[in-house]
Amino acid sequence: MFKLISQRVALGLLTLLLASALIFLGVEALPGDLASKLLANNATPENLAALRLELGLDRPMLVRYWEWLSHMLQGDFGASLSNKRAIIGDLGPRALNTFFLATYAAVIAVPLAVALGIIAAIRQGGIFDRLVNVVTLFSISVPEFFIGYVLVMLLAVKIRLFPVLSNVTPDTDFAQRLYLTFLPMATMVMVVVAHMMRMTRASVLAVMASPYIEMAILKGLPKWRIVVQHALPNALAPILNVVALNLAYLIVGVVVVEVVFVYPGMGQWIVDSVSKKDLPVVQACGMIFAAVFISLNILADVLAIISNPRLRHPR
Incomplete structure (x- = not known):
């Protein structure tokens, strides 16, 4: 029984890893440029470059995925783009x-x-x-x-x-x-x-x-x-x-x-x-x-x- 349960848990962890990749890729596949959408009318070339640097959008996708996943495993969900507050602070009451x-x-x-x-x-x-x-x-x-x-x-x-x-x-x-x-x-x-x-x-x-x-x-x-x-x-x-x-x-x-x-x-x-x-x-x-x-x-x-x-x- 222990072997069967261990296999189910291992498959669950693998499924969760694949789910994290799908979530990240799904967000990445959204049409349009995130920096341009956030800046809207203030989307000058200088502002776009600065915001992409701040959000890490200038780095390869695999690097950003690994950093996002490793931070999330440590309980760091990042900061909200709308209010700049840590997500974990607002996540607790809503969860x-x-x-x-x-x-x-x-x-x-x-x-x-x-x-x-x-x-x-x-x-x-x-x-x-x-x-x-x-x-x-x-x-x-x-x-x-x-x-x-x-x-x-x-x-x-x-x-x-x-x-x-x-x-x-x-x-x-x-x-x-x-x-x-x-x-x-x-x-x-x-x-x-x-x-x-x-x-x-x-x-x-x-x-x-x-x-x-x-x-x-x-x-x-x-x-x-x-x-x-x-x-x-x-x-x-x-x-x-x-x-x-x-x-x-x-x-x-x-x-x-x-x-x-x-x-x-x-x-x-x-x-x-x-x-x-x-x-x-x-x-x-x-x-x-x-x-x-x-x-x-x-x-x-x-x-x-x-x-x-x-x-x-x-x-």
Whole structure:
């Protein structure tokens, strides 16, 4: 098992290295000259030369990539081009806001999805099962921003239960933060619950076709007990995998949701930085998202290995 986990971690680090190269190359491939865009009307030859020297644009791309990557590994994300402040100072509060929103959604979504999946498996073919399948299929098919705007129209404009914008500050207390972020949390929950619920239902029903489950049915055990005590433990591997993957989505998928609700997290920051041509901030946020996404994918692989003996002992 240690060898398998070590291989997954090594592949994850290699993937992160490739992701850093893609992020850097993607920013480098943007059309136009960065120095000219930043100076705009003041783009004289002297000013352009001085700014290119200051930003290091006069050096080869490989040299700049190595310096950027080595500084980032040391925790130095550089300075913002818009306000000249260190990125790490502004990154901390925004990262905490993003992780708070993702955690808030995960705490609601994971138990809800597993419970709905188990109930749907117990009542397979019933009204509840059909209704849940229709609702989850709809939420999977509809983009996040549409769900967000629908929730705003219903719960913020017409009924006025929650605010339209999620304006939180470092001084906002915990209860108020939960209230202000309810709508973006509900938007993300509606998206990820569908995937996890459908996988839970499918995994439990696949195990229900096993011979030992048929024996338990013949013994007269209640169906809920068969599902919870006998089927669910053997269906955990794919469920844990899809839960970990959806947690990764919660972290990197907040960009659209944060923009809809003007939430001061990393997603909103990266969109603002793109419009301002603040490329160091875009690179820093991109690396944070990539690192979190790859780490949670590695976690999904490790959980699958631990929970499934067939992966620990390949033929």
